[in-house]
Structure formats: C-alpha cells, structure tokens
Amino acid sequence: MNMKKKVLPILLILMFAASMVVYGARAQEEAREEVVVGALARQISSALLPFLDEFEQETGIRVTIEQHSADALHDKMMLGAASKAGHFDIVYVSPSWFGAMVENDYLLPLNDYYEKYNFDLDDFVGASVDMCYYEGGSEIWAVPYVADTKVLMYRIDLFESASEQQAFKARYGYDLQVPETTEQLRDMAEFFTRPDEGLYGYGAPMMGALNWVWALTKIWTYGGNIYDSDYNVIINSPESLKAWQWAEQMLSYMPAGVLAWEYGEHLTYMTQGRLAMTEGYYQFGVTVNDPDQSDMAGNIGYAVLPRAPESGFATGKHVIGGGSLGIPSDAQNPDAAFTFLNWMFGDKDRALVWYLNGGAATRSSVFESEEVLAQASWLEDLHPIAIRSLDEVAVSRPVIPEAYMVLDAIIDGWSSVGLGNQTPASALAQTEREIARILAHRQ
Amino acid sequence: MSLKNHNHWAKALPYLAPALIALAVIAVYPMFYSLFSSMFSWNLHQPHLRQFVGFRNYIDLFTSSRFLNSLQVTLGYSVLSVALSMILGFITALLIQKPFWGRGLVRTLLIIPLIIPPVVAGLLWRVFMLEPDLGLVNYFLSVIGIQGPAWLAQSRTAFLGIVIADVWVYTPFVMMIMDAALDGVPENVRESAFMDGATYVQVTFYIVLPMIRAIAMFTLLFRFTTVFRMFDIIYIMTTGGPGFATEVLSIFSYNTALRMFRMGYANASVITMAFIISLIAIIIIKITQRMGGSRVWDK
DSSP states (O other): OHHHHHHHHHHHHHHHHHHHHHHHHHHHHHHHHEEEEEEESSHHHHTTGGGHHHHHHHHSOEEEEEEEOHHHHHHHHHHHHHHTOOOOSEEEEOHHHHHHHHHTTOBOOOHHHHHHHTOOOTTBOHHHHHTTBSTTOSOBOOEEEEEEOEEEEEEHHHHHOHHHHHHHHHHHSSOOOSOOBHHHHHHHHHHHOBGGGTBBSOOOOOSTTHHHHHHHHHHHHTTOOSBOTTOOBOOSSHHHHHHHHHHHHHHTTSOTTGGGOOHHHHHHHHHTTOBSEEEEEHHHHHHHTOTTTOTTTTOEEEEOOOBOTTSOOSSOOEEOEEEEEEOBTTOSOHHHHHHHHHHHHSOHHHHHHHHHTTOOOOBHHHHHOHHHHTTOTTHHHHHHHHHHIIIIIEEOOOOSTTHHHHHHHHHHHHHHHHTTSSOHHHHHHHHHHHHHHHTGGGO | OOHHHHHHHHHHHHHHHHHHHHHIIIIIHHHHHHHHHTTEEOBTTSGGGOEEOTTHHHHHHHTOHHHHHHHHHHHHHHHHHHHHHHHHHHHHHHHTTSOOTTHHHHHHHHTHHHHSOHHHHHHIIIIIISOTTTOHHHHHHHHTTOOOOOGGGSHHHHHHHHHHHHHHHHHHHHHHHHHHHHHTSOHHHHHHHHHTTOOHHHHIIIIIHHHTHHHHHHHHHHHHHHHHTOOHHHHHHHTTOSTTTTOOHHHHHHHHHHTSOBHHHHHHHHHHHHHHHHHHHHHHHHHHHHTTOHHHHHO
16 A cells, blocks of 8 residues: 555656656757747738748748837847847847847847858948947847938929029029038028928928937038047037038928927928928838829939038938847857848848838849839839938947937937027037936946 | 724625735736836846845936926926816806707717827827918918917927817816716705895806815816826827927836836836825815815715
C-alpha cells in the first residue's frame, strides 16, 4: 500500500517532466521559426501581408505582423525592451523613439547583417537611409521603410499668365518664375496675396507639433540649427534670426488662421484655388492634381523648396517624415528577422509590388518605375521632384530622448512670434535659454 | 461599533465583496498606483532607470511656467464655461416650460449638441463655425459689417472659441436637468405668488430657484467635474494652441505622458488635477449643505 502511494506521485512527476521537455523543445522549435513584427496599423503594414506565405514557403520562417496604433506600439515596445520580454523580432522605429531606443540599447546594430546579406542601399533615397543612422554615427540601426518630405506646389495658371508676369516684373524688376530662393518666394507670395479676390500667396500648417516643423525647417533652410555635435545650444544665431524674420514676414501673405491649420487645410485651400503656393508632403502632392479630389487638377506644378540666398545649400530644407524597421536587442530570432527584412525590402521587384499594393516608396527605382508613373499623368512631374527632395531637402529631426521638450521650446518661441507677442530676436533668446536648460545634463 | 452593527456588516460583507473587489481593482488600485508613481522619476523611454524622488515631481510642477499656465487656462475655462452653460441652460429651461406650438420639436432640437460625439463637435466648431474664411461665425459677422478674427489662431479668441464650443455642447444638458427640476415646482406655489403681486423675475429668483437649488448645485458639480477634465473637444479644435494658449491640464498631462513619456511627472499632474477637482467638489457640497440642500448628498 505504501509502495503504491509512492509510485503514483513519482509517475506524475515523471509525466510532468517529460511533458515539459517535449513542450519546451516544441516551443524552442516554434520560436526558431517565427518572426513577430510590431508595425503601425496602416495600409503600408497590411500591404506586406500578401508576401508572407511566399516567404514562409521559401524559407520556412513564419512571419506574423501585429498592427498597433503608434502610442500602443511605442508602449508595448519600450516596456518589452526594458524587461527583455523578447516579444518582437522586428519593430517599426519612429524618429520620435529612435534616440531613446539607441541610447538604451534596445536596438541591435545591423552593420554585420548588412554585410552578411550584402544589403544594398544605393537604390534607396537619401532621407530613408538617413533615418537608419543615429546622430551621425557609423552604426546602422534599421532598414529603410517609409520616407517623406515636403515639396513646393504652385498654381501653373498664375505663374504662366502673361498679364501676371508683366505686372510682377514691373513691380519687382525680375521675371515671374518658379521661386528658387526664399526671397523670391516671399516676393511672389506678397504679389499674389489678394484677400479681396480670396487668394493668398502662401499657406503652411502650424497647428500643434506642425508649429515646430515650420519654425525649425526655416532655421535649417537658412543654415542654422538647434545644437552642435557637443550639444551646445546654437539656435540663437544670425541664421536663425534671418529665418524667423523671413517666416514672420511670410505670415502676412498667408490666410489669417494658419496657426490653427492642421495637415488638411493648406491642401483644401490649394485644391480650391485659394493659394498661389504651398509646401506639402510628397504623398499629398499625389492628390492635389487628382480630378476626383481637386478643383485645380492639372494646374498644380511641383518644385523643390527654395534655398536661402546665403545658406550655401542648393535647396531649402525640410524634415523627414516616416520611419524605419529595426531589430530589438531582445529579439528571439534576429537572424530570421533580418532574413525577412532582406527578402522583403532588399529586392527591387518586391518593393515595387509592395508599393503598388499600398506600401511606401523609398527606392528611386520605384519612383521611376513605368508601372508607377502610369498610375497618373502628373506623377512624371512629381516623382523627380520627390526623389530630389528626399535626397537633398530632407533633414532628420532631433531624435535624442529630450527631443520633444526641445521641440516644445521651439513651439513656445515661434508661437510668441506668430502671435505678435515677441520679436524673433527675443523669442530666439528665450528659446535658447530653455533648450540650454533641457540639455544642461549633456554638457 | 456595536455588536449588532458588527453582525450586520458580517452578514452583508459576502454580498458586497464582489462589488468592493471590482471597485478596488478598477478604481482604487489605479488611483493609488498613480499616486505612488508620481513619486518616481520614470521615463517610459528608460523604464529601468525608475528612481524614487519623493515630492520632487510636484515641486517641479509648481515651478513650471507651462504647468501654471495650464492651471490658469483650465480654471478660467472651467469657470467661464460652467457659468455660461448654467445661466443659458436655466434660461432655456424657463423658456420651454410654458406650452407653445412645436415645444416637443424645439426640445428635441435643443438637445442635439449633447448627442453629437465630442470629436465631431470639435471638428464642427473648428471647420464649419470658426474657420476664418469659410466658417459661419465670420460669415454672419461680415453680414453686419464686422470682419471676424482668425478665431483659433489667436490666443484670446482661441480661448473664447473653446469656451463657446463647450457651452454649445453642455447647455442642453443643464437645460434638460433644469427643465425636469422646474417640472417639480408646484404650479400653485407660483400662482399664489403671482396673485400676491410678485413679478415673474421675483417668482423665479425668490421661489423657483430656492426650490430647485439642490438639483442646480448637483448640476453645477457635475459640470465642473466634466469641464475640468475636458480633453477631446479642445484637442480637436486647437491641440492646446496657438502656442500653449488653450493647453488645459488634461492636454498638458497627455503631452507629458504620451509625447515626452515622463510618466512620473505626468502622474503628478494628474493627481494634482484630481486633488483640485475634489477640492472644488467638496466646496460645492459644503455650500449646498449650508443652503439646506443636504438631502441630495446625504442619501
């Protein structure tokens, strides 16, 4: 009886141990074969889904794409990375999180993988590649995924009108043509500002975070910056002053409500013919000439953003939008993860099909593809401008972990100029003090 | 506690336990966790560097010009919105008390703003009403020869804009409650006063208002707690701008938590906000009790 009593527990323990071994082996096998991608809940992520079966058939690696809102993805990723939970093998990296992820060792440097797989970046537009490097370092932390920046859009009928050209030349002493410098842009914006006719020279959104986008990109255009490579704050410079003085003048040639404009309003004004010029992201440029969405279809031309005269740049500057794909340092299957990244994004043909499915264009070959250009007649004008802008105009935003506070200081400073509460000079001095306080610990 | 009471509680506890546990999990625990977290320097970008800092976050808050600006904006917004919606709601309730043709339809139309989702209400005010060139408000102003401002692009008018939107949404709520309360005032009391020679204004101020004061104070409390926490309509209309001119405390906390990821600091602002709301609630309750309206709160 006693013997029986002992045997039963021993048998149970042995069965439990055996099941754990079998389960553990299976779990390990499953872990080896699966790649979990933490992606944004957008069409660009859904456009990857049709490729997954083919990839699994070829490599035996199953890819699961989890789509989250930006905030949810950020929280899940950051908390997971801190606790080394190892949930994701590939993650979407927004420029907003990039600095914190790199500085906290949450991302794997991918240089060895790039070399091993011979991943070629030559075909990718400059902006998409810039987003994969941190603060000018040599380590590459991600694979290009989505990139966008702004282009200048203008009304062709106004610029080609003989009477407008004559009147402009009489008033300003040079020909009316697509502006190449910020001074020309200001003159033309002034010239076309005719509130009685419901027409304004220029328009750009400045609501909330878009406020710093306007204020900082003009500083970049004039050759200024927020801080140098040692984090000494240099925003209160002659270049920045010129930039904000120019930006303040430009407000006179914009509709009164631009400080409260979100992304949509400047395009609405443009497509209704109420703006002579605007600056908009490439993706918006696709819609402004679409007859289904625009009264000005066929009448909007594209150009790169104009340069500031003494900046030494060939074009104006604007911020890069978009993000990249990285491998978390706690990924369970980093090799399989890069195998997928290489298979999906390292192949020109696949990148083209992805774009046609609703993905993003980050390769010149996609922008220049006949299949893509055949989608709409105006893309032949837009895409060369887009490629040049992504190569020359686009600049990475500040990505250090304190970036949001720094950008809020710029919002505060520029808003006070826009609202007429401060001069550009005093606002820049205040902004510099605030940013110096935020970055003091980096000195 | 007497033995009788003790037995009473012992019998009731098993029945109350599920509700108490649920309340503890979904309300008490998060509140205490927020309070606890507010004592830490905790950035979601670096959760492993979480460090106890005591009341440092609170000191930082009250020395931050941006937080103090938010506090000022929130208080101003709350006082103005609540006062206007209470006055307009009460007047509207008085107007629809008397029977007239189409009264039911008017009542239904008046509550439409209340059933519109806040996001839609925010968009409606931003795009269709206050847009400087295309909005209805400036159109009507131009009809009478006034050039309307760029409402949401200037500090003062943006502040006024978010107050107007809130009043538009919540006046019907006040009106509904007051309408129901006025229905409860016996008609013979008013008629007696009229027969004694009282005017309509005198009857309203000296008879009707005192009779519905408890409900009015309850409405006031509800409005204050709602408006003090307002987020969606303001965020849609201005995102707290221009600059930080309309950044109320809830938007400040949101920005601190989900844009800067300073969770400890954000929790400190949330706790401060909860403390202020509680303080206002206590003051309103005390005033009501002193006015003899304790019935509503004691039950």
